[in-house]
Amino acid sequence: MSIESSRAVLHFWFETLTPSQWFAKDAALDRRIAEAFGETLVAASRGELWEWRQTAEGRLAEILVLDQFSRNIYRDSPGAFAQDPQALVLAQEAVARGADQSLAVPWRAFLYLPYMHSESLAIHDQAVRLFDQPGLEENLRFEHRHREIIVRFGRYPHRNAILGRQSTPEELTFLKEPGSAF
Numbered sequence: 001m002s003i004e005s006s007r008a009v010l011h012f013w014f015e016t017l018t019p020s021q022w023f024a025k026d027a028a029l030d031r032r033i034a035e036a037f038g039e040t041l042v043a044a045s046r047g048e049l050w051e052w053r054q055t056a057e058g059r060l061a062e063i064l065v066l067d068q069f070s071r072n073i074y075r076d077s078p079g080a081f082a083q084d085p086q087a088l089v090l091a092q093e094a095v096a097r098g099a100d101q102s103l104a105v106p107w108r109a110f111l112y113l114p115y116m117h118s119e120s121l122a123i124h125d126q127a128v129r130l131f132d133q134p135g136l137e138e139n140l141r142f143e144h145r146h147r148e149i150i151v152r153f154g155r156y157p158h159r160n161a162i163l164g165r166q167s168t169p170e171e172l173t174f175l176k177e178p179g180s181a182f
Helices: 006-016 027-045 050-054 056-073 084-097 105-117 121-131 137-153 157-163 169-175
Strands: none
Touching: 006 027, 006 056, 006 105, 027 056, 050 056, 056 084, 056 105, 084 105, 105 121, 105 137, 121 137, 137 169, 157 169
């Protein structure tokens, strides 16, 4: 195993995988990502990929590693969410600099996903604005669903068991509803 390049990350995510694989729960794919990009995720979590941030594409690759690959590599464990704050800061910096605007719209959606993964209502208010642009209508629909959960509970109840948080009776009822977990 080794640290992969930002180009390898983007190629894998956007050219090797299909859109149906991006959010699928697939143990074989999780293992494949862990084998190919496990060391890259460790390096990213340590801030060692800072040189990638010189370009919008490199920054997006680092965000993908921290925000998406972590969910595959550490599925159903606290590590799946451990890099969320770092991914969010990288995305916020990219937006503040206008770097998101240089990315193709489908790629831009992944730069914005750390906003959707946040458990902060203030961040979700920003996310609604970011996803409200042509080509991101489906992402905006999902953002509204995510935001509604944050408004209702102040957090994502489907993470409670994984993160060792006590669920409220209302959250437990909610978790029995179809589509309550993402």
